[in-house]
Each structure stands twice: as structure tokens, then as C-alpha cells.
Amino acid sequence: MVEGPLGGMRVVEIGQDIAVPYAGRLLRLLGAEVCKIEPPAGDRLRRYAPSGSTAGVGGLFRYLNAGKSSVALDPSRPDGRAVAAGLCANADVVLVDEGLGAVPGVAADVAEGAGTVVRLLDFGAGGPYATWQASELVVQAAAGWVSPRGRVEGDPVPVGGRLGEYAAGTYLAVAGLTGRRSRADESPVRVVVDRMSAVFNTVAYDMLRRETLVELGYVQTRYTAYIPGPMRCQDGMVAVNCLTGQHWNDLCSLLGVPEYADRYVEMRYDQGDMEAFYAAVRPWFAATTVVDAVEICQAFRVPAAPITTGATAPDLPPFRERGFFVPAPDGAVHPGPPFRLRDVPAEPLGPAPTLVDGRTR
């Protein structure tokens, strides 16, 4: 039993795949007791591996569901539904996916007796898309995350790694805790979050930027790019992204191309020759290691970071020094808690639950 600031709070999650389980993981990390309700065959993520092969099957499931309890239920059977309703009635917060990650046959109405119930929909309860079918790609496309990011001529691509599901899960968890906190008079709290709004909420700010750019006559075809972007070094890749004119000015100084120093707005907004700039600075990066490139840029207060992979991320100095990645019971490596409360250190969550028939509990 992990003690934490949410100790004593009971959460029931009804949802497969990533969004609801990630929300449950976040609450579990803060000390809540989390029980999963799975379909009879189990959360489909139990059988999933990202490469489509058998290697790594269930690895992501075990990360997202570490330290939870679980019951598998057939909601078409009265006893299955009764167990689900009973679990929800005793819960402080119930998280229910009624979209992409739905558990077939189980909707929020099973949680009528719970204090706070948060429903996750794909596109929302109303509007012209309310009944639309979804996929991670389609949600990202509808919500503004699919764009020709970083390349003038590039085809649009989504954000990798199904980040939209994590975004939805994060907002879902916030809705659950906010709902619980607002329940001062003990009346039921019902909250709805939808995937499209959760993703859109992170990108809608672009239109405010664009509004000003258009008014002032600027163009920005690389509209999510912070120049110069990924650069190939002697032994890997580094990302150098200038957020401000000062960053750009300093970068140009350290790279020995002062003629570009005062041209940030021009270069950022497609009025300068970026290819000529790249031709001038590529040799510097090609002759420099990633470690040196990052340290030199950071010495000038220019944001630069290595581009890590699944193999190299755990060795990134800040992760390694802080012990962020931890060994998992299944032999994998898991990211640690994304927040640290200094007075309540996180403890290992333990293994993910095995599949248990809920009627036998």
C-alpha cells in the first residue's frame, strides 16, 4: 500500500488502452487506490506490442497499470454489472471511457452511485462531430495536431507516440480531482472531457499567434517550427530551438554567422534563406559531438537538447542523475513519477494486476 496525499481515495477506472489507464496511473502515483474494470478478455493493451511482433507484448500495459487492482467483468451478465456498480458505489472518483477506449457494455450509468464521475468522449456530447468515429490520428487531425510541422514542403504528420491519449488522460485526471474537490456539499459531481477538446486545448493558442501575424503581414508556413531545429552532430542529433530573438542572436554569435544575428523574425517567418543558413552552420554541428554542442549552446543560454531515443533517454544526464527511470518487475524500465512531492516520497507501485474474473472476488 502506497501512502500518499491521496491516500484513502478510491478510484475506479473503466477504460482500455492509454487514456483512462494513464489518468489512473497519475492518481495512483499520488496515493489513491485504483481499481480497473476490464472486459472478460482483459484490457486490449495486455496483448499489444508496438512493433506488431511478440517482443515486448504487454509492456506498456504493465507501466500504465502498475500498482492497481483489477476485475474482469462481462457486463452483459447481471452479476457482472452488479459487481461493477458495487465497485463504483464505493468509489470517490470513477473515470469512464465511452469512446476509443470504452469497455464494451459499460458506460457511466453503471456509476450512478458514485460521488464524482468523469466521462471521456471522443468528440464531445454535442456538436456535428458528436457521433463521429475516431482514431488517434483522426482526433489529432480534427484537433490541430497534424500539420506540416517543421518543413515547408513536408506532408502533414501526427505527433508520435499516441500523445493525444496521454493528453486526454491528463485532463481526465484533473477533472476527477477537481470534481472531487468541488464536491463540498456531497452532491454528485458529473464531468465530461473529450479527446478533441483536450488536444485542441494545447494548440488553440496558435490562432492567436496567427491573428497577429496576419495583421502585421507576416507569413509562417513552418508554423510549429522553432528554428533552426534538429541538427546532425558528429555522433547523433541535437535539437536547437530558438524561442526568442535573443536566443537566435546568441546562437548566430556562437556559430560564427553574425550576419544572421538580427534577422530572427525574417528567418522565422519565411522571408529569409534558411537553406543558406543551414549550409553555413552544418559544418560546425557535423564537427561537434552532441554533448559539446549542447554544452556550448547552453553556455550561451540557447535552448539545446539531445534528441533521445528509447535506447538513449535513460542515460540522459538529468534522468540518470535523478534516478528518474526505474527497473520494473517485468525486466523493463519505467519512467518514474512526473511530479515529486518532497514530503511524500513516491514508493514503488509494484506489479500490474493479473487478469482476474471479477465474479470470483
Added chain:
Amino acid sequence: MTEPNAFAGIRVLDLGTFWAGPYLGSLLGALGADVLKVEGPRRPDGFRFVAAFPQQGSRWYEMSGLFQATNLNKRGMTLDLGTDAGRAVFERLLGGADIVIENFSPRVIEQFGFGYPAISAVNPRIVMVRMPGYGLEGSWREFVGFGNSFEYAGGLGWITGDPDGPPLGPGGYADPLVAMHAMLAVIAALRDRERTGRGQLIELVQAEVVAAMTAEPVIQYALAGEVLGRTGARSEEFAPQGVYPCRGEDEWLALTVRDDAEWTRLVRIVGEPQGLPAEQLATLAGRRAAHDSIDRWLSDWTRDRDPAGTADLLQAAGIPAAKVLTPAGMYHDPQVTATGYYQALEHPLTGVRRYPGWPFRFGSGSGVRLAHRFRSPLLGEHNEEILRESLGMNPEEIDELRHRGVISERILGVEEEHDGGDT
């Protein structure tokens, strides 16, 4: 509605800058907290200089839509924490505060003398949220970064993009997600305070938040020795899946065929793909093997079509599809418009703007969308109000602070500090 009052009675001192910190303060304010946006009169929030340009006039630092959108629901004050008088005022404000937010490089707030030990010595009930890029300790403690940097450092950039192209930073979406992770920790810490009577330090390392949401590549490498790469818009689970060009400039359609039945319905709409054996395409494995050919067939079909109408057509057949939304279309998107996502608020210098809302709806059924309570503050707009009401200062004392440059309602030294503009 009960939700706007979830944080009623909670006072927040928001020292946040750019996006992640201020966004947390804005949500707390929307939920009823009294959020005081504290900025340096010489070094205000850097977001004031993003998507704003000097040609917008002498007060261009008030014009940024990004700054305004992330600082709704707050009152604003200036305070030079580099001066003894500024620090003294801040200490007095700490006495009545519940939450302090900051997301500077770690040395900044500590140089002012307001690390957590100092803050908790003044008021042990305070929950302090610190959001360093790479940690409060360690060899990268002083390294700078923002959402894009953390997306690359945390592994997300590597898996975003086409297989034959470079890694592509998603675009800084980490910032609001970092803020939402912080929100969870804040609510938990306040709950803990109800039991213990004490606040605490919350450390939220922004690169760690990204890494926590990018677990799969690390897990897969540990379990299978496989380095996951970029897959563009394609999926291991579904085929075809992709983004296809449509009629017009920068017009695209995204679609996913999730199973064999959806494929059959797609073919019924588009017509049989010429030169591809139907029996091969009847299975996921066959469609994956022929994905390039299927993409060409679909592109030929979409190229002269309207993306929104085509999405409607496919959705009517139960096939997931959507027009790719670009910033140019965000104000007019039918779903966003119909669900009341935007909220119009009037700003004294930029007029009425439509600001992003929140993805939360409270109440039974679809409920009511959580709303913003009021517009963002001008620089130092509530200096007098806060100093008078919260600290009981008289007009002479406030004027003295203004005279000494401890507070200001105009940015001080703007010509020297921000002569280049940016975004």
C-alpha cells in the same frame, strides 16, 4: 455550478513565465482562486514578447494574444524582487498565500532569496510549485529549455515524423500538459495540507513529464532491444491510415480504416483500386503490404475533393475521418464553434478576442463548460488594489515604491531589454 468555487479562498502568487507556469495559474483562477500574477517591472513574463512586435506601438508588450490567453483569471502586479523593498513586499504577500508557482531556471528564484526553505519559513502552509526544465539538482540544473526542447530530450521528437525524414518536434504542447500534471500535484498537496497543516514543495521537472508520456520506446527497448522509430501517419494496428491531399492549398484529409468491414465500405465509396488484388486487400496484413499503392489510390481520389465534405461522407459510412485542422481554420471549425469552446473577452488595448476555453464540462449530461472569469491583466494593473487591500499600504507608501522602480505600470528599460522583438 459548483466547479468555479473549487479553489475559492485559495490565494496564488503566480511568478510563472511563458506557458507552463502561467497556464496552471489561469486554471486555478478559473476555478475560483485569487491569482496574483507577479512580474518584474524590468523583466516581465517573456510571453509578452511572443506573438507581439514593436510595430504594434509603445505598449506592444500588452498585445500578445498568447500572453493574454495564458493569464486570464488573474490580477496583475509588478514587483522588483531584486530590491530589498520588493522582497519585503513579497514576504508580506507570502503570509497570506496558499500556493506559489514558478517555472524559471532554478537559480532565478533562489537568487531572490525565495527558494522553498525561505518561503516555508515565512509561511509553512504554502504549497510551492517549481517547474525546472531538468531538475532542481543535477548537472543540468541551470540548462535552459522550453516545451520543444523537452519534447526532444524526453524522446517524443524522435518518434514524430516520417520514417525517411528528420525527427520533428511536436511544437511545445508539453507546456500545457506540464501545467495539468502540476494541477494534480497541487490538489493532492492541498488535500495533504488539510491533514497535516503544512504545505510542501512540489517539483515538476518538465523533461520528466514528457518522458512519462513517452514511455513506450524506453519500455520496448528494455524488453525487446528494439529502437522504435518514426512511422509518419501510419499504424501497426490499422491500414490504411494516412493523411491525403485535398482540393486547395494546405487542405488535407486524415482517415483510418480499423477493420476489414470498414475497408469494404471504403471501397464501396471510392471504387475498386485498379491493379491490386481484392483478396489481398481484404486483410490487415495484405493492406499493410500494399500501403504505398493504397495511398496513391486514395490520394488520387481525395485530390480534387473538399476535405470537410469527404470526412462527412466517410463518417456517414462509419469510417473515422476528419479534415486536418490548421491554425487558419481554428476560429471557424464547426465542432469547436458548436460546443462553445471559445470565450470572447474584451481587453482594453486589443479589444475583443476569442480565447481558448477549457475541455471540462460540469453537470449532468453534457453540462456547462468551465468558463474564464475575467481578462488578463495589464502590467501592474492591480498594484494599488493589491498593496492597499492585502497589505494595508497607504497611497504614499505605494507611490514611494513606484518612485523607486519597485513597482510600475509600464515596463521599465524596455528599449534596453527587448530591442529585438521576437516570437
